[in-house]
Amino acid sequence: RLYHKQANQRRDFHFKLAQKLCQKYAVICLESLSMKAMQQSHGKKVNDYGFAAFENILEYVGRQMGTKIIKVDKFYPSSQLCHDCGYQNKEVKDICVHEWTCPSCGIRHDRDRNAARNILSEGLRLLTA
Template identity: 50%
Template sequence: SGCSGTSADSEHLYSITHNIRLIEGGRYLKLPKVGVMRARQHKTIPDDWKLKSATVEHLKSGGYTATILFEYETQAPEPVRPVHIVGLDYASHGLYVSSDGEQADYPRFYRQMEPRLMREQRRLSHMVKGSGNWVKQKRRIAKLAAKVRNQRADFLHKTANRLAARYDCVGVEDLDMKDMSQSLALGKSTMDNGYGMFRTMLAYKLERQGKQLVTVDRFYPSSQLCSDCGYRNKDTKNLYIREWTCPDCGVWHDRDVNAATNIMHETRRLVQE
């Protein structure tokens, strides 16, 4: 949960005799030596959870974040028999396209903020390093960057929650996101959409419900195979081909939906094995 107050840049505090407490349903956080501070709690904490410790961090943007550790009893969920399976084909601009034809439509938060960030960076470059105005400008830029991170995380959490609630099993490609982020053409979009973070979120949200995330081998030719008859069209290696008709069975394909459907088929095969 996020909070505001006064603390060191990063300090770990242990809960002794309830000296760390959430008050009034999480509206306030009590910390030793600091006192009671207003807090913004990101999720509801059940009454039977035992608060163990808190780590308070002073952010570059000027705010404070308290990461709180709780202890509680849990049981492993019963495994869900995968009936409703979906495949996700990675899309650098929109995050993914699913085998059901759904597009994530990621809003590209960094791209939206980029002109403003560049403008503020130019202002910073004209200031005297270490001056009061320079420090204020650095904090202003940090706040804009933090806003982008928060918007991205919020969107990815909600999208992952929706998929985890709707499907028993989700299939994704085993992509090297670090390598893709270094691409001159797609690097910024890859860093912007946070697909690696999204896969991590999706994996643990599914696992909590007894469901699973299946990773398909990165060399599986999902974009080249006809999802209807299995014909392999090597011409589709060209990324500029966004739709094609199978020479063998005559079925028309949207490139991304076809790839996602093939990922779904391969996921079903791997699960059955």
């Protein structure tokens, strides 16, 4: 019973969050990640958080509310590209690197924020293509 209660709470939270995001944004860009690969590196907790379920719920709610959900390919080097000049830094492939400075333009990047900007740019490019 406890498991079902937790699952229902998580599902309710996912629906409420998806509705809030779809009301706020007309376009949402996501990186299509391999859940199996994430499970191998991060363990079973990836399934417990329900990332894949949330992605499905977001697509469902997005269709109902008219929000475009764009998926960027998992092989797109989002964290390696400088969002300012486009330089690809192959040394950033290691996920232990959280911050890096672009050798081309000198801008300091937070890995996650830089990847988010690049995913948004690529998603918008895919939308217009």
